[in-house]
Amino acid sequence: MPALDPGTRAPHYVIVGNSIAGIEAAITIRNRDSAAKITVISYEHAHPFARVSLMYLFCGQLSLKDTQFYPEDLYDRMRFNRISDRVTTVDAAAGTLTLQSGTVVSWDKLLLAVGSSARRMPWPGAYEESAEAPSKFMHHFVTLPDFRALDAAAKPGMSVAVIGGGLIGVEAAEVLHLRGLKTHFLVREPWYFPVALDQAEAEVVAEHVRHHGLDCRTDTPIDGFERRGGRVVLKGREELVVDLVVGAIGVVPATSFLAGSGIDVNPQSGGIETKANLESTTAPGVFAAGDCAQVTWPDGARRPEQIWYTSRDQGRAAGAAMLGDDVNYRRGTWYNSAKFFDVEYTTAGYIPFARPKHGAGGTADGDGWQTWYQQVPGAAVTQRIVCRHGVVKGFNGLGSRWNHQVWMRWIHERRPLEWVLAHMNEARFDEEFTKPFAVLPSATLTPGA
Amino acid sequence: MQSGLLSTYQNPTQNRNILAWVLSAVLMGFYVDLYFYDHLDAVAKLLHLPSKWTFYGLLYTLGMCVGGYFMLKKHGNSRYHMLRTVSLIAVQSILGFLLPLALDFAGRPSYYFSYFFPLKYDILFPSSLKDMPVVVALWFIFGSLFGLPLLVYFKGKRTYCSWICGCGGLAETFGDPWRHLSNKSDKAWRIEQVSIYAVLALVFTMFGLIIGDAYAADGSALREVAHHTKSFYSFAIGSVFSGVLGTGLYPLMGTRVWCRFGCPMAALLGLVQKFGRFRISVKKDMCISCGNCSTYCEMGIDVRAYAMANEDIKRASCVGCGMCAHVCPRGVLKLETSRDPGPHGNIQVWTVDL
Ligand SMILES: Cc1cc2nc3c(=O)[nH]c(=O)nc-3n(C[C@H](O)[C@H](O)[C@H](O)COP(=O)(O)OP(=O)(O)OC[C@H]3O[C@@H](n4cnc5c(N)ncnc54)[C@H](O)[C@@H]3O)c2cc1C
Numbered sequence A: 001m002p003a004l005d006p007g008t009r010a011p012h013y014v015i016v017g018n019s020i021a022g023i024e025a026a027i028t029i030r031n032r033d034s035a036a037k038i039t040v041i042s043y044e045h046a047h048p049f050a051r052v053s054l055m056y057l058f059c060g061q062l063s064l065k066d067t068q069f070y071p072e073d074l075y076d077r078m079r080f081n082r083i084s085d086r087v088t089t090v091d092a093a094a095g096t097l098t099l100q101s102g103t104v105v106s107w108d109k110l111l112l113a114v115g116s117s118a119r120r121m122p123w124p125g126a127y128e129e130s131a132e133a134p135s136k137f138m139h140h141f142v143t144l145p146d147f148r149a150l151d152a153a154a155k156p157g158m159s160v161a162v163i164g165g166g167l168i169g170v171e172a173a174e175v176l177h178l179r180g181l182k183t184h185f186l187v188r189e190p191w192y193f194p195v196a197l198d199q200a201e202a203e204v205v206a207e208h209v210r211h212h213g214l215d216c217r218t219d220t221p222i223d224g225f226e227r228r229g230g231r232v233v234l235k236g237r238e239e240l241v242v243d244l245v246v247g248a249i250g251v252v253p254a255t256s257f258l259a260g261s262g263i264d265v266n267p268q269s270g271g272i273e274t275k276a277n278l279e280s281t282t283a284p285g286v287f288a289a290g291d292c293a294q295v296t297w298p299d300g301a302r303r304p305e306q307i308w309y310t311s312r313d314q315g316r317a318a319g320a321a322m323l324g325d326d327v328n329y330r331r332g333t334w335y336n337s338a339k340f341f342d343v344e345y346t347t348a349g350y351i352p353f354a355r356p357k358h359g360a361g362g363t364a365d366g367d368g369w370q371t372w373y374q375q376v377p378g379a380a381v382t383q384r385i386v387c388r389h390g391v392v393k394g395f396n397g398l399g400s401r402w403n404h405q406v407w408m409r410w411i412h413e414r415r416p417l418e419w420v421l422a423h424m425n426e427a428r429f430d431e432e433f434t435k436p437f438a439v440l441p442s443a444t445l446t447p448g449a
Numbered sequence B: 001m002q003s004g005l006l007s008t009y010q011n012p013t014q015n016r017n018i019l020a021w022v023l024s025a026v027l028m029g030f031y032v033d034l035y036f037y038d039h040l041d042a043v044a045k046l047l048h049l050p051s052k053w054t055f056y057g058l059l060y061t062l063g064m065c066v067g068g069y070f071m072l073k074k075h076g077n078s079r080y081h082m083l084r085t086v087s088l089i090a091v092q093s094i095l096g097f098l099l100p101l102a103l104d105f106a107g108r109p110s111y112y113f114s115y116f117f118p119l120k121y122d123i124l125f126p127s128s129l130k131d132m133p134v135v136v137a138l139w140f141i142f143g144s145l146f147g148l149p150l151l152v153y154f155k156g157k158r159t160y161c162s163w164i165c166g167c168g169g170l171a172e173t174f175g176d177p178w179r180h181l182s183n184k185s186d187k188a189w190r191i192e193q194v195s196i197y198a199v200l201a202l203v204f205t206m207f208g209l210i211i212g213d214a215y216a217a218d219g220s221a222l223r224e225v226a227h228h229t230k231s232f233y234s235f236a237i238g239s240v241f242s243g244v245l246g247t248g249l250y251p252l253m254g255t256r257v258w259c260r261f262g263c264p265m266a267a268l269l270g271l272v273q274k275f276g277r278f279r280i281s282v283k284k285d286m287c288i289s290c291g292n293c294s295t296y297c298e299m300g301i302d303v304r305a306y307a308m309a310n311e312d313i314k315r316a317s318c319v320g321c322g323m324c325a326h327v328c329p330r331g332v333l334k335l336e337t338s339r340d341p342g343p344h345g346n347i348q349v350w351t352v353d354l
């Protein structure tokens, strides 16, 4: 191709990853620059699809097409140049990248929105196939290839161990159980999901999961495995014999192909080091957004934000930054939602990381911290409100729907606990005819958070 | 909050495959026979029922009961779905079947009290009104002109389409397994806007002609035209569109084909809804784009597009079945009728200062 005059030629934006971060960046650029050449590269699927729906694909509640969150003609309408291939190497100084097919693509601005892949289990030999055990038993639940492999392997009647007490683990366990596999849900920590739930809340979730008929075990670290007669024996305090294992011990940025690219990657987290405008700290013109970007959290820590809506915000911010805007990506107040089988979960504000407690106090003992908590008797419905000096700082709600925006406004307005309890129904978001919120006689207010 | 996961795509009849085509053909065949032949009269006679229409009413009511049972097995943990399903079945069983049957056996003229103009287009014809007892005539006139529009203004079209209507009732119960098959494309939306308002215009034209006809002289051209329009409407819209296609296409195009593309009542009440209070509120910045809401919208509304854009949903076509809110795993959607849009209007980035 003849080189165009750099002064007049339309810039070439290359975006690796067509999931939420990548595609939002591409749309942001197109909406403001109709002349730009925009190339979107993705190996996983030709269209953006909702990774969060893997469980619905697995159980047949949605088809892959249902999970495509933009109309199928998006690329045509937006004039995106589509490349369905994997990027194998990047040379930041030369401004080029190489695809698996061998093709070299050069860019003016590059966005890496390559997301995450599953954290691999640290067991030697877990991913090897041998003559004795030719079939692959080790699975994950993050990418479409992961999904397809598990979908093909998981047959009713088999037994499976899902390892890891996080959000992906519980989703995988639910759909495997639904398919008719004997499902063991193994959590290393003393209770389920300790980053967000305290012991009482986690017990409500675990009870609910057991009620569905799963074997849900907490405090169950697995140190290794052994193959025996075509099956897998998991080694922990006790032995557990299963056919399949799903490793759900977290995700890591899918950045291993960047080694030697000139783009700085944090050695601990694997996240691409970015400045406030999401540009690489070491490679000008290269940006990162979504799960793979190392960003600053409100508490000052630097780590990736592996969440759908922040990936979207980062994608938009990175798109604007690539257009030359003065961008300062800042994460606001924490909020999130999830679902544990039928139990919906909403959180907003400051909910400290819970660790096993002795007595009432938790991570933030003394110093005016208090926790208000109640559980609706006989139902998987709880509310927890964390306050300091009587002012609310964070909310956790299980089993009913809450508008996190209202909670966040109250936190921002420094509302006292009594006021909030009297107004809680204004933040309710449940279907009509649902029982309203009420403070129960069994509600407790304990020191510590 | 939905109880348990749906395995919709794993069931061969729900998958638009050969079985679904066969089922669709059977349903259409049944309706063709019902409307245009008399075989079912013989069946009715065997069962000592007055006519094939009573037999059809019996099948319809049974279909709704059985479908409603399965529907509630899936979604009955929600009180909204429990109540509206019970309401639909009760209205059909009592007002749509038992009461007309009882009136019939008593030798009195029978009426379906749950159907109004313009869905039951002939109910306000002068010739029909003149034979009705005054209370009955008032019920239909008041209901059609004031009662329903007022209800819809304050509470949404759902009050009729998803709580009362027999067509809606069949879709919500017997048809529930196929709700995900509705077409969500922009093109379908454009077709829908043309076709549904065309039927509405046709109903009003026909109504005008019939009224004119009441004053016209015998043998006038107007009488001729009115007569032809009425038989065309009754054949093309009343039988073929709402019956043969409306129900026959359940396994292929989803359950609300008639309600979405043809029903004049839905069109009219939809216009009221558009200016009324009903909306689906979207919880800001919480949607994970999963696709459950759009997939399970039987009216083919791309709910997800609104949720992703943080935009409340105010659509004339929405029948307020509430399934989007129900299947959303993140509780993003809420059916609302309050006057004030509530405290969730604006989006801001807050920070917690500890
Ligand atoms: C099972 C599951 C459930 C989840 N549920 C939730 C939830 O409920 N709420 C929530 O907030 N978050 C959830 N998440 C997390 C959420 O999905 C991610 O935060 C989000 O998908 C990140 O988006 P992304 O655009 O950064 O990258 P990803 O979605 O990870 O996409 C990565 C993209 O990069 C492409 N790519 C990667 N490497 C290469 C390469 N070398 N060459 C070419 N292309 C490449 C891929 O093809 C893909 O298009 C869930 C994740 C999983 C796995």
Ligand code: SF4
Binding pocket: B286, B287, B288, B289, B290, B291, B292, B293, B294, B303, B304, B307, B308, B324, B327, B328, B329, B330, B331, B332, B333
């Ligand atoms: S179901 Fe809920 S989370 Fe999923 S796309 Fe719809 S609004 Fe978003």
